[in-house]
Amino acid sequence: MSVPLPPAFAYHSVDAGGVRIHCAVGGDGPPLLLLHGYPQTHLIWHHVAPLLAATHTVVLADLRGYGDSDKPAPGDGDAEYAKRAMAHDQLLVMNDLGFERFGVAGHDRGGRVGHRLALDAPEAVSALAVLDIVPTRHTFEQAGMEFGLGYYHWFFLAAGHGIPEHLIGADPEFWITARMTARHRGGTPFEPAAVREYVRCFSDPAAIAASCSDYRAAAGIDLEHDRADAGRRVTAPLLALWGEHSFVGRSYDVLAVWRDYASDVRGRALPADHYLPEEQPELVAAELREFFTG
Numbered sequence: 001m002s003v004p005l006p007p008a009f010a011y012h013s014v015d016a017g018g019v020r021i022h023c024a025v026g027g028d029g030p031p032l033l034l035l036h037g038y039p040q041t042h043l044i045w046h047h048v049a050p051l052l053a054a055t056h057t058v059v060l061a062d063l064r065g066y067g068d069s070d071k072p073a074p075g076d077g078d079a080e081y082a083k084r085a086m087a088h089d090q091l092l093v094m095n096d097l098g099f100e101r102f103g104v105a106g107h108d109r110g111g112r113v114g115h116r117l118a119l120d121a122p123e124a125v126s127a128l129a130v131l132d133i134v135p136t137r138h139t140f141e142q143a144g145m146e147f148g149l150g151y152y153h154w155f156f157l158a159a160g161h162g163i164p165e166h167l168i169g170a171d172p173e174f175w176i177t178a179r180m181t182a183r184h185r186g187g188t189p190f191e192p193a194a195v196r197e198y199v200r201c202f203s204d205p206a207a208i209a210a211s212c213s214d215y216r217a218a219a220g221i222d223l224e225h226d227r228a229d230a231g232r233r234v235t236a237p238l239l240a241l242w243g244e245h246s247f248v249g250r251s252y253d254v255l256a257v258w259r260d261y262a263s264d265v266r267g268r269a270l271p272a273d274h275y276l277p278e279e280q281p282e283l284v285a286a287e288l289r290e291f292f293t294g
Contacts, residue, residue, distance in 0.1 A: 051282070080210075132246050
């Protein structure tokens with residue numbers, strides 16, 4: 001691994017009910033779980049985690065299907081990549097590390113996993129931060145032409161018959177770098193060593209299949225779970241951060257949306273596009289530190 005996490009961060013492989021989850025742990029203080037999004041790994045937090053480690057025990061985990069975590073073969077219905085299953089993995093990881101109650105911060109897909117974790121295990125989640133998302137149910141139920149154009153990858157990745165797997169597999173590096181550069185505006189440039197790690201991990205056909213299953217689950221079983229839970233609210237304090245230049249920032253009243261899904265909501269826009277932890281790491285770290293220690 002060429003992306004420098006400080007030596008104090010130790011790597012672990014945790015058996016989460018038969019799925020091995022790859023994670024790094026460092027720092028001291030209250031536990032804080034950091035979850036990444038698509039098409040990345042725990043290394044999206046490589047600037048932020050050392051800043052938080054001064055006040056928290058930080059756990060950076062690869063979601064199932066991503067990074068160096070296990071990649072179960074998708075089955076009918078994509079239940080293997082339901083956010084409920086992915087959230088349960090992370091609950092087991094934190095319990096295995098000795099943490100029964102902890103904070104969670106998730107970017108992109110990781111924010112959706114964190115949202116599900118806060119609903120399914122409210123006794124475990126002390127506070128939740130979501131970065132550059134609004135809830136999946138709201139997103140699909142409000143989708144129009146602008147969403148279809150701005151977030152076309154949601155529908156492309158959810159397509160069947162092996163189409164996205166075949167096309168992405170032909171040139172995964174192009175797909176990853178094109179997706180990332182199209183959604184970056186100002187701030188800190190992407191770290192080349194981190195990008196190489198994203199490409200290395202995503203070049204595995206099993207990772208491509210898993211990530212497509214992740215998006216199919218969002219349009220299927222996740223939506224079923226979310227609709228069944230309509231009316232339930234996240235009871236933990238919730239911090240929403242978003243990029244002022246991102247599709248989310250341009251398209252939604254983010255705090256108003258989250259107030260339909262959570263009881264105690266705060267947050268603000270940051271001067272970035274989608275990849276907040278890499279574009280504005282110091283601002284993200286400051287916001288998270290204040291929120292999780294407040």
